[in-house]
Amino acid sequence: MEWNEILTAIFLALGVLISLTGSLGLLRMPDFYTRLHTAGKSDSLAQTFILGGLIFVTDNWQVAVRLLMIILLLFFTAPTATHAITKAARLDGLEPWRRG
Amino acid sequence: MYIAAIIALLVGALMILVRAILGPSAYDRILAMNAMGTKTVVLVALFGFASGRPEFLDLAIIYALVSFITTVAILKYIEKGRLD
Amino acid sequence: MRYLIFVVLLAGFFGLLSGQFHNGFLMVVGALCIALIALISARMALVDEESYPDLGTWVRMSLYVPYLFWQIVLSNWDVFKRVWDPALPVSPQLVRAPFSTRTAFGTVTFANSITLTPGTVTIEVLEGEFLIHALTTEAADGVKDGSMEAQVKRLEGAIK
Structure with missing residues (x-):
């Protein structure tokens, strides 16, 4: 493997690990608000790592620009979507879960 | 390398799908769907690289835009009961 | 001035995504689309100072x-x-x-x-x-x- 492929592999592994954490959290957490924590946070970092890692293996500048564009797009839309969901749930009167 | 990442992401997508089926509230399902949308964008991009056709990235951009608008549209419908 | 920046940004976005500067038809369609988007944005008053910080x-x-x-x-x-x-x-x-x-x-x-x-x-x-x-x-x-x-x-x- 070339050095850039190794770098990409590391980034992909990190991103996939974070992504799996988010999915598992979504499954395990007790209520909607706690699920927000795992889903909203892991998504933005996981996609940055995976798509950012892919930049190292491409030699085409158009592909690199597109990858950067997707990263920025998701970086701005993901938290906005998460917040929109939260606000809708809050207005609907969904109560947070408490331990005990 | 790409195939391994795709399989791992699909396992994550399966977990999200279970959450979307279990619910219990509509908001849990939308949250799961939104997370699934982000995952799909990454999957499409990875698939493009795995099959040596980076043109798939155009689809990924479109999908990212559409999935964001879908989430907001569904939320608006739930909140207001109409879309106008 | 703001609209000039807006149009240049749109043109840059289109150029980056298509990249086919040799294809005359695509460039004309792109210019038409940019004009249409600028017109609609102006009607909706979307381009304000918040979108273009100093x-x-x-x-x-x-x-x-x-x-x-x-x-x-x-x-x-x-x-x-x-x-x-x-x-x-x-x-x-x-x-x-x-x-x-x-x-x-x-x-x-x-x-x-x-x-x-x-x-x-x-x-x-x-x-x-x-x-x-x-x-x-x-x-x-x-x-x-x-x-x-x-x-x-x-x-x-x-x-x-």
Whole structure:
């Protein structure tokens, strides 16, 4: 493997690990608000790592620009979507879960 | 390398799908769907690289835009009961 | 002036995505689309000064982004530890935290930054305070220490 492929592999592994954490959290957490924590946070970092890692293996500048564009797009839309969901749930009167 | 990442992401997508089926509230399902949308964008991009056709990235951009608008549209419908 | 920047940005976006400058038909269609979008945006009054901040804001923004990114990494590490722990050590609670940012831009940035820092999510912006859902008691206390607010205020800088 070339050095850039190794770098990409590391980034992909990190991103996939974070992504799996988010999915598992979504499954395990007790209520909607706690699920927000795992889903909203892991998504933005996981996609940055995976798509950012892919930049190292491409030699085409158009592909690199597109990858950067997707990263920025998701970086701005993901938290906005998460917040929109939260606000809708809050207005609907969904109560947070408490331990005990 | 790409195939391994795709399989791992699909396992994550399966977990999200279970959450979307279990619910219990509509908001849990939308949250799961939104997370699934982000995952799909990454999957499409990875698939493009795995099959040596980076043109798939155009689809990924479109999908990212559409999935964001879908989430907001569904939320608006739930909140207001109409879309106008 | 603002519309000029807007049109140039749209043209740049189109050029980057298509990249086929030799194809005359595509370029003409692209120019038509850009004109249409500019017309619709003008009718909807979408292009205002909020979309085009001055140079100083850009500079302060580029200083703020690394700080934010580091917070996101810390936050993911925190979530990572808790999710894979079999005991699931969370004790969620709602807290209210006051804020004193002066601009809409600053308040939005502050709210989104709280969402991205470890263990806290902003649920609602109320009059002069945020409603925050915290995953743990430590996270709830961490919001109130004000270090992030200082960062956001530096970002806000001299905006009136």
